[in-house]
Amino acid sequence: MAVLLKDKPANHPPSYYIRQRLLQNKPAMAGLGIIVLAILVAILGYAIMPDSTPNANNGLVQIQKKTPGFSTQVLRIATPNPGASINPFTFILSGAPEAYSEVPIESYSFKGDSLQVQPLRSNNALADQPRTFGLNEIVADPQNYTSAADMKQAIEDEHIRNKTYWLGTDKAGRDVLSRLILGTRISLGIGFVAVLISIFVGIVMGAAGGYFGGWVDKLMTFLMTVVWSVPSIMLVIAISLALDSKGVWVAFVAVGLTMWVEVARVVRGQILGLKEKTYIEAAQVLGVPERLIIFRHLLPNMIGPLIVIATANFASAILIEAGLSFLGLGVQPPAPSWGMMVNEGFQLIGAKAGLYLVLLPSLCISVLVLAFNLLGNGLRDAYDPKIPLTNG
Structure with a gap:
């Protein structure tokens, strides 16, 4: 006569039950998700930061203490002696200095071989005065351009950009x-x-x-x-x-x-x-x-x-x-x-x-x-x- 045997309960190690109890705890899993997200943000660091300079210390006095969502045009002026290229690991670990300096502006216009800009208004009357830059001062390699028209187009495409500070700036104008x-x-x-x-x-x-x-x-x-x-x-x-x-x-x-x-x-x-x-x-x-x-x-x-x-x-x-x-x-x-x-x-x-x-x-x-x-x-x-x- 056939004997019907009931299925024996599965024998699992204690770690299995620990893991299952943890997975069933929704608040704990939510906390774990936040921690994992924070770890990813910490690891990527400079790779996902709008300001990837060391310590995110690129401050602009003209835009200090701005509220979240503040946006402005920025003129990027190439530095005369940019540093050596940095490998990706070093960049993620400690960032990289900017290859240009930034000037927040309200408007700009080309006049011959120069660019005249109206800086963003601040509390400093001297800093609010219009400034003029030679086209050769703005681009990194002026000799690579065949004409002033090409240089002006490159400046408009690469050196004048809209910049948004999604969470505002601090008292030093940092992001x-x-x-x-x-x-x-x-x-x-x-x-x-x-x-x-x-x-x-x-x-x-x-x-x-x-x-x-x-x-x-x-x-x-x-x-x-x-x-x-x-x-x-x-x-x-x-x-x-x-x-x-x-x-x-x-x-x-x-x-x-x-x-x-x-x-x-x-x-x-x-x-x-x-x-x-x-x-x-x-x-x-x-x-x-x-x-x-x-x-x-x-x-x-x-x-x-x-x-x-x-x-x-x-x-x-x-x-x-x-x-x-x-x-x-x-x-x-x-x-x-x-x-x-x-x-x-x-x-x-x-x-x-x-x-x-x-x-x-x-x-x-x-x-x-x-x-x-x-x-x-x-x-x-x-x-x-x-x-x-x-x-x-």
Whole structure:
């Protein structure tokens, strides 16, 4: 007699259920999408920026503090000694100086072998006076043109363009959109390096205290308590003074060294519970070296909590860097930082452009921090085996 056998449920590894719970968490996936988009923007950087000069620092005084959507004609004057060509990798990494200077203009007219322009009106009466340029001064290689008519046509086609500042300009006349894009790279870079530093230092401190116990644990706990009680800003100031420098890399290290305590506390607590397990005692009896017990048997069981902490620390690092840059203790000019841009806009409160200069970088900070928090909450739920799957 035939026996009908029911299909056995599929046996999947724990990582399968973690992945499925994360995929079913829509807020977490939305946060992950925002983070992936921010990473792509940060990687491409100068390749997608309207202003691809180093640090997006091409400022035009005539168009400072303009609101989003501002558009003007610009006369591009070739520089006499342009720099050497830059390979694509270097360009994406650090940008390239412009091969021309720009003059915002309202109108222009050709008169013989010269071009007369009316500069864009500003608060400087001398700068508003009409200016005259020889055609040879504008183009890069005048000898390549057979006649003045050809040169005039080339100037109209290549050297006079409409330029739109989609998110306006700052107090130095720099493109806000370009500086926001480059600020994404700085915020994510500081967050990534800070998380790496905090994870490494936290694992070493927490694992040593939790596994060895005794005076080692007391010493590590004392260090955690001291660092935990000191404000992050004071630690950054102390680290900056110790390194005798203020800059991007100092900010990276300083933020990372202020965030390791939470990692160390979690690692210490986890190891205190895991080291009493039978398989750890068996490894000790068999004479397995302590470093192998820690790195092969204990730490792999803490990957889940460490990933959750890393996402939370990433968000915290972005906030700390923005606060430090706002106070002038983080990234230094002319490198763009969202916190520094908020400070620049705060100094222009009362002006219409000041509202946008505060609002736009603040919105970028809030959205990116929210994305990491949503992903962190989703990862926390995904690693919780008590939460059931809705499908399958």
